[in-house]
Amino acid sequence: MQEKMTQVKMEEIRCGETPITVLRFAGDITSASQAAVLGTYQGISNTTKRILLDFSDVDYLNSSGIALVIQMLIAASKTGQIIQTFGLKPHFQKVFTMVGITKYTTIYPDEKTACAAFSS
Amino acid sequence: MDEHRSSIELRLPSRLGFEKVAMDTAASVAHLMGFGADRIEDLKTAISEACINAMEHGNKLDETLCVSVILSMDANSLEVKVVDTGDGPKEHAVRPDIDKKMHEEETARGMGMFLIESLVDEVEWVSSPHRGSYARMIIRLHPANNNSKAQEK
Numbered sequence: 001m002q003e004k005m006t007q008v009k010m011e012e013i014r015c016g017e018t019p020i021t022v023l024r025f026a027g028d029i030t031s032a033s034q035a036a037v038l039g040t041y042q043g044i045s046n047t048t049k050r051i052l053l054d055f056s057d058v059d060y061l062n063s064s065g066i067a068l069v070i071q072m073l074i075a076a077s078k079t080g081q082i083i084q085t086f087g088l089k090p091h092f093q094k095v096f097t098m099v100g101i102t103k104y105t106t107i108y109p110d111e112k113t114a115c116a117a118f119s120s
Numbered sequence: 121m122d123e124h125r126s127s128i129e130l131r132l133p134s135r136l137g138f139e140k141v142a143m144d145t146a147a148s149v150a151h152l153m154g155f156g157a158d159r160i161e162d163l164k165t166a167i168s169e170a171c172i173n174a175m176e177h178g179n180k181l182d183e184t185l186c187v188s189v190i191l192s193m194d195a196n197s198l199e200v201k202v203v204d205t206g207d208g209p210k211e212h213a214v215r216p217d218i219d220k221k222m223h224e225e226e227t228a229r230g231m232g233m234f235l236i237e238s239l240v241d242e243v244e245w246v247s248s249p250h251r252g253s254y255a256r257m258i259i260r261l262h263p264a265n266n267n268s269k270a271q272e273k
Binding site for chain 1: 136137139140158161162165168169172216217218219221222224227228229230231232234235238
């Protein structure tokens with residue numbers, strides 16, 4: 001059996017005048033996703049200060065996948081980047097809250113709301 | 121579903137990814153038993169984490185060793201035992217300290233046991249290297265006082 005591949009698409013958007021980099025995840029996020037998740041994140045310039053994580057198409061996220069999100073948050077905090085999150089299914093919102101990640105990234109219901117929070 | 125207890129046993133190779141077979145089977149059983157969607161998601165995550173622990177830490181990802189998943193159900197509850205050939209967990213589940221993780225004073229991983237304990241109504245860790253160490257989880261259709269751990273968190 002093969003795990004469902006992690007796909008990560010990087011996209012530059014603007015919310016009003018504010019440039020934002022969006023990482024759009026799809027598939028599974030597990031220990032096998034390290035290269036896809038952290039590798040893509042490392043491709044973002046340090047000059048980028050606003051990043052959105054889009055989990056709308058993520059089917060399966062386990063504790064090893066959550067650890068990768070934490071590693072992204074650690075790296076972002078070192079370069080002064082702000083990471084916000086949207087598209088998480090309600091169960092994973094609960095899990096993120098349980099482990100405390102929501103202290104370091106806010107979960108928004110959708111892209112529009114997350115963008116608006118960046119530009120406000 | 122009948123009043124008597126019936127069971128299903130799966131034997132999974134210790135290869136990451138196969139935990140999803142247990143997740144999907146348990147979700148089907150829980151659906152048949154009448155569990156709601158939220159509780160089924162809790163169960164799926166708990167079983168996934170237990171299977172991953174068994175594969176990684178119990179069986180050291182040796183694909184010749186199986187992880188057994190035994191689902192036993194009666195009218196009110198579903199019990200899941202996840203059995204491996206290891207010595208059982210050496211530590212208790214600890215609530216993750218996100219500040220320590222963010223300051224790299226604690227590994228970013230190591231949240232599986234905490235999630236299991238948070239998401240099911242009852243959990244027991246049994247160390248029995250010769251007979252098979254296991255995690256035993258119970259999720260109830262009607263938790264006492266309608267106050268499950270997952271709802272408390």
